[in-house]
Amino acid sequence: MQTQHSSWFTSQNICKVLVGAKLISKDQALDLLRRESQVSEIISKKQGGKSSKDLSLIDVILYLNLERQDQPGKIIDEDLIYKAFAAAWKLEYKKIDPLKLELKTVTGTISKSFALKHLLLPLQVEEGKLVVATPNPFNLEAVKDVEMVSKLKVRTIVSSKSDVEKLIREFFGFQYSISAAEDLFSRKGVDLGNLEKFVSLTAVDDLPSTDQHIVNAVNHLFSYSFDQKASDIHVEPKRDICLVRMRIDGVLHTVYKLPKQLHNAVVSRIKTLSGLDMAEKRRPQDGRIKMGKGDTEVEIRVSTIPVAFGEKLVLRIMDPDILFQDLEMLGFSPDDFKKYKRLISLPFGIVLVTGPTGSGKSTTLYSSLRMLSSPEVNITTIEDPIEMIHEEFNQIAVQPAISVTFGSVLRNILRQDPDIIMVGEIRDLETAQSAVQAALTGHLVLSTLHTNDAVSTVFRLLDLGIPPYLVHSSLNGIVAQRLVRKICPYCAQSFEMDARELAGLGLKIEQTGAVELKHGKGCVKCRQTGYMGRTGIYEILPYSEALKRMTSNDADLEAMRGKAVKEGLVMLRQNGIRKMLEGKTTYQEILRVTWDLI
């Protein structure tokens, strides 16, 4: 697209701006100018014949993954380049947060083709002016056209080209699907003559969920949620609108407000996909959808519940990239990783993973099973409900209503010759007894328990009613865990805190004096939270001979804990403190997830 290349985007000028911003050196600039045509040829071949004339030096720089000369190790990305231009133009630069955009504002003023041709993305109305993001703010003709159409003064700000292009496509695509569906819907029953067939099709009060526009709109919702790494999508009926919200890094964001008429159609589409009973609207239902996302398959758990203004849907996205990870990447310290690997490599016995809800137990279990799986072993899981389907496992869901419980399934599957058994959770004596039985008959059993730390888990088993001698002979070891948020790498900053101050908060460290820590200042990439992604902190307790000897019905928790520490147990909070000192997380996070521990 030649139109967006104003005289600003000549190779000479690009170099001048980037050298001025200290992103590249003068020598690098000369080198770039020498290599430009050669690299452009390579890129255009890779992109399948796109003419190298359409590429600018910016594309070349991005392709080469150049490091910033002022901050070696950091790559020059598109944002940095356009930020440098914005500074040269004395204009505001903005990384657009798509969650803050209003569908109506973006798509309401100009057409998609106009927006794409001139790379103009209307963001919002601010103090009577329409704020428009663009990588090229000097297309004055086009800006004038926008002012005429919108009857508003335009204030242009700078954003990267690929962001603007991507968001134009996304928002207009979605808007098109929504309005087309709405249009079709509002015509329903108006012109009976021509639309008789259509009307009979929609005699039920829904637009057919197979309607292509609704299909597109729902597809868009999914791909958008994958893009944003959302963990849940909520589709909520309100009095006049249908609200779509997404949970990202633990927080709900409102993403769309759709016309209320479309609510039923969207719900029907999702119910069809998840195999739910379309006619049933008054009782809660559960279903699941399997969906491709890049090379992986994502599983989405759907639940419906009737609320005042209709059916509310919650979709939980079970991302295999999260549930099935490389064990080594979960956050174990190298020492703990070795200990844990040993525990699950034993041919039989019980390994328990403990922690509160949402502490990442499922990820640990699934990732362990995946590591253990091979054609030579039979892995069977008993779950409530099955969180994630994996072809190599035999997975069974418990159904208490028909007496299919953890305990009863466990007794029966021993006849199915499993090698490794995963039991979703040990809640009662029956399950605990069956797990012990399985372990004693030569099976490796992985399961979870609701306890706060590793040592007290031994006591929980005794409390459930398992006699000490059976605990001795069946338990291999225990993992206690929590999830902490990781500091956002884009806005991490160092600061100092006094060791005594940390100790006062309950975080005792060996150092004295000033300690260097990190925290996230907050930026667009982390939605101003200062955090991005999560990692585990662990406590790994191999159940040693000495600990076995101490296990009895009148055992002393503190004595056993003391012994475990002597044998090398690094406790949860201590593991967290290590992560804090490594600059991976904050002291607030450690306190938040270990407040219930000593």
Ligand SMILES: [Zn+2]
């Ligand atoms: Zn950040």
